[in-house]
Amino acid sequence: MQPEQISRDGSVPVSAPAIEVTNLVKAFYDTSGDRITLAAADVNFTVRRGEFVCIVGPSGCGKTTVLRIIAGLEQATDGQVKIGSAASPAMVFQEASVLPWLTVAQNVAFPLKLKGVPANEQRARVSELLALTGLTDFADARPHQLSGGMKQRVSVARALVDNRDILLMDEPFGALDEQTRLVLQQELLRIWERTGKTVIFITHSVDEALTLADRVLVMSPRPGTIVADLAVPFERPRDVVELRRDKRFWDLTYEVWRLLAVSPEH
Numbered sequence: 684m685q686p687e688q689i690s691r692d693g694s695v696p697v698s699a700p701a702i703e704v705t706n707l708v709k710a711f712y713d714t715s716g717d718r719i720t721l722a723a724a725d726v727n728f729t730v731r732r733g734e735f736v737c738i739v740g741p742s743g744c745g746k747t748t749v750l751r752i753i754a755g756l757e758q759a760t761d762g763q764v765k766i767g768s769a770a771s772p773a774m775v776f777q778e779a780s781v782l783p784w785l786t787v788a789q790n791v792a793f794p795l796k797l798k799g800v801p802a803n804e805q806r807a808r809v810s811e812l813l814a815l816t817g818l819t820d821f822a823d824a825r826p827h828q829l830s831g832g833m834k835q836r837v838s839v840a841r842a843l844v845d846n847r848d849i850l851l852m853d854e855p856f857g858a859l860d861e862q863t864r865l866v867l868q869q870e871l872l873r874i875w876e877r878t879g880k881t882v883i884f885i886t887h888s889v890d891e892a893l894t895l896a897d898r899v900l901v902m903s904p905r906p907g908t909i910v911a912d913l914a915v916p917f918e919r920p921r922d923v924v925e926l927r928r929d930k931r932f933w934d935l936t937y938e939v940w941r942l943l944a945v946s947p948e949h
Contacts, residue, residue: 701849702881703767706726707749707752707761707762709757726749726909728900728909728912732848734898735896735897736883736899737886737898737900739889740902740903745906746907747853749907755772773850775850775855777855778858782826786823786825787813787824787837791837791840794844809822815877816839816840818836821833848880848881854885865923869922869923876919889936889943898913901913901942
């Protein structure tokens, strides 16, 4: 089952969710047709337009599988995904998916080139995205000349370049050191505040989820389902360092870890 696209003409109210996941089930089968893994079961949640939602859960609970179904990269076994946009979501993966033979600017422009966008429009849009992501001085660099954090900036810029409404991010900072993670979290918040995208962000880090999100969804062990939907009360704009002085941050951190520790096995 592919995600159902909802047009954004007059028939769709502005208040309609950006993403609506209903009774989602995903099972994997072997070549003989026998089920070998039930990855996700009865997953239900909605994401409002312009909302930043993080999903946390144990390894193997189906977080990435759910995200890939929303992106249209996997088919659901049962249930429904509705996407409130005429364009499919953009996705940023855990490993920076930059093309090594292209420069930074060429990597960012790649989606526009595939669509046949005129060269002058490509240059203008790429220049805008390089400035937004702090990459202007690296436009002509090759990926082997960049740090891991810079490569992920390229991935984010490329995901934003054709201006899709929805951005899906699968542990994009997971392989980075803590200092680089904090820097990129602050940059991502700044970019999100500038662009107003709807974001679903998968992470293993409870701190990261509470730093970034409007809401945190907690998943159970496999087969994953949503066991909690927590509002994050911190005002915006946020400072990723100053947040850690707020007692509420640590109270919420404890609450999420408690939920992860007691999530029932299925």
